[in-house]
Amino acid sequence: MRVAVGMSGGVDSSVSALLLKMAGHEVIGVTLRFHTIPESCSTDDLRVCCSPEDVKDAAKVSEKLGIPHITFDWERIFKERVIDYFVQEYAEGKTPNPCAICNRDVKTGFLARYLREAVGIDKLATGHYARIVEYKGSKVIAKAEDKSKDQSYFLALVRSKDIDLIEFPLGELTKDRVRQIAKEHNLPVAEKRDSQEVCFLMGRKPGEFIKDVVGVKEGLIVHSSGKVMGKHTGIHNFTVGQRKGLGVAYHEPLYVLQIDAKENKVVVGEKEKLYRDSLKLLYLNTHMPINQWEDVYAVVRYRSKPVRVKDIRETQDGGYLVEFEEKVWGITPGQVCAFYEGDVLLGGGIIAQV
Known part of the structure; x- marks a missing residue:
């Protein structure tokens, strides 16, 4: 070969x-x-x-x-x-x-x-630390035997037609x-x-890299109640779930809840407000037909705790709504949501909103 x-x-x-x-x-x-x-x-x-x-x-x-x-x-x-x-x-x-x-x-x-x-x-x-296996009549990607090094999550967007050409x-x-x-x-x-x-x-933080590309774009940091907490120098310096480096003072810890690009503002609030029981995917990349999926769980960020999926259904705009059996903390738009059945990677998509 x-x-x-x-x-x-x-x-x-x-x-x-x-x-x-x-x-x-x-x-x-x-x-x-x-x-x-x-x-x-x-x-x-x-x-x-x-x-x-x-x-x-x-x-x-x-x-x-x-x-x-x-x-x-x-x-x-x-x-x-x-x-x-x-x-x-x-x-x-x-x-x-x-x-x-x-x-x-x-x-x-x-x-x-x-x-x-x-x-x-x-x-x-x-x-990559991952495997290629036969499962329910399809050739699919699966987790590596060494779970501490498993990299299958990063392969969730690989197209099913390409899997037959890949070896790990x-x-x-x-x-x-x-x-x-x-x-x-x-x-x-x-x-x-x-x-x-x-x-x-090259060792820089994402915000530092993007600042060199787009420059400084000041905006407001706002509490979920509507109160203005301070200013920021670019929404690219923040991510949903972030706690440190917000540059605002409050009587209890604050976390980034939402990044509003249209209004150029960062919304912050208490930790419990980051729990969600669903998310929206831009699209769904499948490694095997979705009608064969059973006992599915999702990983919404690399190394995050797997959560059982209650339902996945297509929406009128061509995206997919994913509902979970329990609330998940810190779901972040832009990240990959990967789906598994046991060790088998079923596919994944990019999180659009929560």
Whole structure:
């Protein structure tokens, strides 16, 4: 089988390539370059992926493994499909999940289709901690065996038609075992730190990044009662559920309840006002027919507590209303709502409103 491996320069994708080669497949290393970083900007202390240093590391690993390595300069594609989306969502008062969008539109689903057409691959493998399984007659994504590292949530927007092209070699392994394999085979990235930051932020907070793009736009911070509490320098500095850094004083803790982009104001209030028993999705991306869904629960933010779903139904505007069996705290427009049945990822959508 001819398999391309999306190599980010980290230990996970490197071990994925190693395992596939050991299994006898024809392996091609593929790296996407998303960023041009000035020499004056050091990434040594940043835990980001897809930097120029990562591209070099991916090439070193490919040479060590004796596999061909291709680098695509997709900086423009990444900006148009991920960064511009990120900025626009914050401008609309939402808190986007750029990694989920990237997996759908750039480096996983889209890349798999692109490579199939461009170089005739059979599969695209990545270093995600997730699995591909057969379930109720469909090929779907499932949680990794190592639940502490599971990344299936970030794959909820990947189109069902792309799943057949994807492999996750690390789905049955723990992180410790992956590092052990890298050390046993003397991979040059065996001790490399994991990337945890949103790559294009380069260590900055989202608000700091967006300020450089849109500038300062002052507005009001208002209590849910209508009382003006203070001013802000941009709604992009806030997210629903935020408590710290509000810049206002009150006799009890306040949280961001709503971000009103039209009025350029931030509404704050008490914690209990953040509980909701439903949400609205812009659309629903399904990995298997929804009429086969049973015993469904949802995850409304990465690492959030799963909540049982009572009902999902389409609305007149083409979105979906999701109702829960209990109230959920801090549902945030712009985030991904992922649906599961046991360990199986059923699909997901982007939260429009609560």
